[in-house]
Amino acid sequence: MARWTVERRAKAPGEPERVGGVGWTAAWLTGAVALVGEGGLAFVVYFLAGLRDEHYFAAGIGAYVGYLFLIVVVAVVLGLGGAIGSAALVLPVLQLSRWSARRTGRAETMRWCLAVCGAVAAAAAVCAGVPTLLLGGSWTVLPLVLLAAFLGLAPAVLCTRAVTVVRRNGARFGLAALVLVGGAALSAVTFVGGLLAYGTGLLQEYEPPRLTDAQLVGTWTDGHGGTLTLSADGTAVAHDLGPRTTDEAYAGDPWEQCEGSxxxxxxxxxxxxxxxxxxVSGCLEGPGWQYGGTEDRPTLFYWIGDPDSLNRYVLHRA
Structure with a gap:
C-alpha cells in the first residue's frame, strides 16, 4: 500500500503564533491603544495647525475647567473609538491577512500584512470616492481617503500583529502597554516640539492683518442688516449697528441698534x-475695535462683555 507523506511547512521567522482567547484579548487591547495613540496624535497636530489660523483663547478659572472637561471628553471618545475600531476593523483586517496568507500558501509576513492593509484602504477609497464622483464631487476624495485609511489602519494592524508573534501572554500585554506609552510620548513630543517651533519663529502663528486707511474705506456689514460705512475723509456712518439677540455671539443684556454719524x-x-x-455716539465707541480675518478677507470685531466669553460682534467687508 502506498503511503503519502506531507511535509509541514516550517514557520518563517516573525510569523504569527497560534493565539488563544487571552492572546486575542491582548491583540484587541493593543489595537485599541494604537488607535487611541493615532487619534491623540491627530488631535495634537490639528491643534497645532489651528494656531496658524485666527483663534482666541479664554482665560480664568471657568475657562480652565472647560478646557479640562474638553480633554476628558476627548480622552473618553478616543478610548471608546479605539475599543470599537479595534474589534470592528483592526482584528478583522489582521485575520484577513492571516487567512489570505494561508490560502495562497505564503508566509504571513509584515509586507503581506501591509499589502492587505493597502487593499482594504483601496476598497474604502472606492466605496467613498465613487459615490462622491457620481454626485459631482472632486476626484481628490479617492487619494485622500486612500491615504487617510492606510495611515490610520496600518500602524494599528502592525502593532496588533506584533502581539500575535509573541508567545507568552504576559509579553503580549506588556507590548500593549508599550504601545500605549509610545503613543502618549509621541503626542507629547509633537505638542512640545510644535510649541517650540512657534515660539522660535520656525512656524508662523496667526497674526491679525495690518490694514491701511485705504483698505478700511468702504462699507462693513454684520450680515443682519447692520452696516458701518467708512469714508476716506475720516467720517463714519452707522446704520442699525449692534449685536442681535439672534446672533450666535450674543450674550448678556439686550443691545439697542444705533444710527448716526x-x-x-x-x-x-x-x-x-x-x-x-x-x-459714533452710542455705537460701540472707543478703541475697543480689533482686526481679525486675513489680508484678503479682513474683519472688524468688538468683544461683547468679558473677552473671556469669546463672544464677538463681527463686521465683514460688504
Whole structure:
C-alpha cells in the first residue's frame, strides 16, 4: 500500500503564533491603544495647525475647567473609538491577512500584512470616492481617503500583529502597554516640539492683518442688516449697528441698534499694535475695535462683555 507523506511547512521567522482567547484579548487591547495613540496624535497636530489660523483663547478659572472637561471628553471618545475600531476593523483586517496568507500558501509576513492593509484602504477609497464622483464631487476624495485609511489602519494592524508573534501572554500585554506609552510620548513630543517651533519663529502663528486707511474705506456689514460705512475723509456712518439677540455671539443684556454719524481713526495702541477707534455716539465707541480675518478677507470685531466669553460682534467687508 502506498503511503503519502506531507511535509509541514516550517514557520518563517516573525510569523504569527497560534493565539488563544487571552492572546486575542491582548491583540484587541493593543489595537485599541494604537488607535487611541493615532487619534491623540491627530488631535495634537490639528491643534497645532489651528494656531496658524485666527483663534482666541479664554482665560480664568471657568475657562480652565472647560478646557479640562474638553480633554476628558476627548480622552473618553478616543478610548471608546479605539475599543470599537479595534474589534470592528483592526482584528478583522489582521485575520484577513492571516487567512489570505494561508490560502495562497505564503508566509504571513509584515509586507503581506501591509499589502492587505493597502487593499482594504483601496476598497474604502472606492466605496467613498465613487459615490462622491457620481454626485459631482472632486476626484481628490479617492487619494485622500486612500491615504487617510492606510495611515490610520496600518500602524494599528502592525502593532496588533506584533502581539500575535509573541508567545507568552504576559509579553503580549506588556507590548500593549508599550504601545500605549509610545503613543502618549509621541503626542507629547509633537505638542512640545510644535510649541517650540512657534515660539522660535520656525512656524508662523496667526497674526491679525495690518490694514491701511485705504483698505478700511468702504462699507462693513454684520450680515443682519447692520452696516458701518467708512469714508476716506475720516467720517463714519452707522446704520442699525449692534449685536442681535439672534446672533450666535450674543450674550448678556439686550443691545439697542444705533444710527448716526461720526468719525473713525486708527493709530498705535499701548501694546504697539494698530487699533481702530470709532467715534459714533452710542455705537460701540472707543478703541475697543480689533482686526481679525486675513489680508484678503479682513474683519472688524468688538468683544461683547468679558473677552473671556469669546463672544464677538463681527463686521465683514460688504
Amino acid at each position: 461720526g468719525t473713525w481713526t486708527q493709530g498705535p495702541s499701548p501694546s504697539g499694535t494698530t487699533e481702530f477707534e470709532l467715534g
